[in-house]
Amino acid sequence: MDRLTFAGPKSRWRYLGLLPLALLIAGPKAFATVMSGVTSLIVAPFTGTIEFSSSRYEIFNVELLLVYVIVVLSLNIVFQNGMISLGHSAFFLVGAYTTALLTTRADWSFWLALLMGVVLSAALGFMLGAPAIRLGLFTLAMVSMGYALVAEDMVTEWRSITGGGDGLSGIQRPAPFGELETYYWLIAIFAILVFFFTRNWLRSSFGRAGKATADNEVAAGSIGIDVRVTKVRSFVVSAALAGLGGGLYAPLIGFISPAAFTVDLAVLFLLMVLLGGGGTVIGPVIGAVILFRIPLAVEDITGAAGNISLLVYGVVLVISVRLMPQGFMSAWWFIRDRWLAKYKVQTMIDELKVDESAAHFDTLLAAASLEGSELRAAGMRKQLGGVKAVDGIDIAVLPGQVHALIGPNGSGKTTTLNLLSGYMESDYGEFTLNGENVPARGYVRARYGLGRTFQTPLLFGSMSCVENVLVALDRKHSENPIATLLRLPTARRNEHEKYQRALDILAAVGITDPDTQASVLTPGRRRLLEIARLVASEPAVVLMDEPAAGLTSAEIEHLETMVRSLAAAGVGIILVEHHVDFVLAVADVVTVLDFGKVIAHGSPQEVRQDPVVMKAYLGAMPDTAEGQD
Amino acid sequence: MALLTVEGLSAGYGLVPVLEDVSFTVDQGEIVTVIGANGAGKSTLLRTLSGLTDVTAGTVHLDGHSIVGKSAAVIGRLGLAHVPENRRVFPAHSIRDNLALGAFVRKVRKSELDDDMGEVFERFPVLGERSTQLAGTLSGGEQQMLAIGMALMARPKLMLLDEPSLGLAPIIVERVFEAIGDLAKSGMTILLVEQFAAAALAIADRGLVLQLGSIIARGSAQELAADDAIRRAYLG
């Protein structure tokens, strides 16, 4: 996958990107010549001729392509954040109509009108994005398609302002870009700016938070990312850029009408992103070039466009998905890694150097100077589907204390954890961290220092190990967004430091291959990575849900030392666990739940001997390990 | 003749090899347990036998039929039932519907289905009492019973059990292992993957130790439980 950071190992292929840049700077004629030439080369077997043309028509095509590239890059921001929009033609439309109306009817200067178009698109992006972000992935896709449809209807309907179906004509290009050849430079400058803006965005803390949200919203919340803010932010920024594209489009054509902003256009934008590789830096540009040139190529062959090129489009899409299901860029990386570079097979080797990493872990925690908080929850009650899942539970943990929560399945342990984490709101009860009331929202409590691990580790699967840790570090070491987007030296330094720290944390928990994608890790390493992410978020109190489940005895030992180190560093820990030996070894206090109530509370030794606990939970089990041989 | 014969089995996901040259047999009526670390390939072994992971080399015979390259549905019909890790019952179906789905591979008449269901309810009375309740509302232990019951509905010759103790309270784990022991007593052949090695060896006849995709030790359950190296590595 594409890197989500500027730091770290660089590919030696990155200079390939200079090629299109050079082409862009070479000017409209050169660009048009190359584009038309390459297209005619590809279709030469059918047409029998090769033609390099820099006609006005080809120059126009190049400029239109660059406008599309701007919109497609904007759409990519939304896509990387885990949303599919089939409605970007609506923002494109708003940008175009605003610029056109203000310059032709209100005598605004082009620049002000363009700015206004961007602002209005962003505003519309907020209005439409804010309700839409709660929707599921595909519902959002369809609803946004509805936006595109409605926008088209509305400009047709509001005839007195927009000219209805007849459209608006006489839109002038601004000086000094008045001619088609000179207007190229305006579009090219904006295209380059937007490209670098989106690249920096995707690799900034914004982009990482967006990708994390796309991968797993619950996990994103658990390290303090406000999922809704992330999504609305992406939507607004994306809409603004799409509006910019529209604002540049109107003077290019000189005439606009609703027919130019159909849902088909929105679909085309999405197809360009997906074909090239959604969420990658350069993929959408490649997708835009390919899909833009197909109808022109078909026209070269058949002499007619329309439905034949549409047919070719569809066939190309289906075939390309079969050949490269994740888009062009993934296919390219696969080839590059497989044949062009040393290819190493990922093996299942999972060695833990426990002693080394334990010492490292201690130093790391000591250096982090964590501050523990006191967590107190009193009288928590929660009814779930008529069942009192949690029925008046008090729980407290002091800094540096390990508090285990045990009990039979269905006794309310997980519900308790969810109430404490703020994933559910309790019907009654109080919750304080260091005496302060904290609202029951996952990301808010996380920002107050409440860390969490999950029964099945929740990772950001499409990101590498080091990126998983970086997302958490971003929360605590926030940077000036302007500096990041402009890649100022301070931002570069900050990024580099964070990267080194992420590597350090990974090494401390025992992960030595930081570039491995999280989704291919073995179960044991998933736990380790989750703990690394937890440490990176610098928690004050930690909730752990069955951290030992599915681990071998050696791994449990390792876990034990890490939990002890965390406690020694002053972090309070609440632990839900079935592994009795593990609980007895690490816990300072044990609370036993049954039917949503506390049935025992005390030191591990007291609880172990409690007859009520033996009957409800432990049975004779602790003895079988010794007694069976 | 052995019920299950695995010879030189290698398997993996895409380019990642997980199992390498694994050979073993399971005889009619015995419990064989597979123990090993995380990522050793235990679950992959079961998935491979069930036809869900691609075999790259080797042969697998179930009751004389070669099952390499066959689909999970065909393998199920030949007499292999898989009880997945984390139970994985269908939460929005009733207990009854879950059991009926367990028999999906068989295509039988309703009366026969009801008879078999009756047998499952006899074995696990708690399921019979709540037969119309949705499986999602059951506790972890009850879901594990249901998961085993679903496998029984397929009338298998061989049952694969993947980590039946995972995430269960100690007292429930005890009951689950009791149920597995009873199953074996009534003649069922079982291949058991279990993290909780001590408990698994206590009810098994034989054991295999898997490490990094290969079998590194095998023997009777008593031998393995008494082996110092294995005690240290897996029995804690």
Added chain:
Amino acid sequence: MTWTIETIIIGLTAGAVYALIAMGYNVVFASTGVLNFAHGEFFMAGMMLGAYISVSMGIPLVLALLLTVIIGVIGAVILERVAVRGVTDASSGLGASGWVLSTLGFGIVIHAGITLWMGPQLRTFPPLLPWGSIEILGVTVTWQRLVVIFAAIIVGFGLHLFIERSRTGRALSAVEQDPDAAELRGIPVIRLGVIAFAIGGGLGALAGFLAGPLSAAVSSVGLAYGLKGFVAAAAGGIPSIKGAVIAGFLLGLLEVFGVAFLGAGYRDAIVFAALLLVLMIKPSGLFGAGNVRAV
């Protein structure tokens, strides 16, 4: 009064068509996790082929209906094989969105193919039934409309019973709940996926055939009807069949009354505003379970 009843009948007829389309989305999504972006084009194909088979080829209506549905089924099976199977593991969300691209692409192929073959112009459809109309509460209602309304209700009941009661239906919904576990239990997930696509394609073509005589048949209708059908599915709560039918009818009524009061230009705006409103109040839709995969 008569105006109101007439409007209601027209709304219910349109709603029945939306309901039929919505059910197609639901059946496919429930058992494969794929939202068929080509579904609207199946509707369009049903309409155009229906017109061609019954008018140009002169085949009797019932037979033409059967043929059209069979073509829809075959088309969907091809779609499944070409654009869905093996493309991606649909359950893993955005990381595996290849099928979005390929189903959109397949839809474009259908659309362009039919337009090339039959031209972009309107085609007329013969009436479905020779009997003309009856009078209900003083309003003349064509049998045509009643047939469409009843078809949606009957298909809805049938599909509901099939999923709840039949062996295959139970397996389909098991696949919906946990495809991996279903496969482990020996349930043939891929074959069920093909069956689901076949049902979906047949429903799409059926809806198109039934809607043909009511509107004019033209090859550009796929997008709009595909979207409206999806709105009904989402508002009803994917993958609930009951939800699709009820939301489909409500949508049809909302649309005709909205147009009557606000004007035709606001038709789509009303529809999507209503959908957003429903989803704001209940994100999983009117009859959505809420605990299954988010669509």
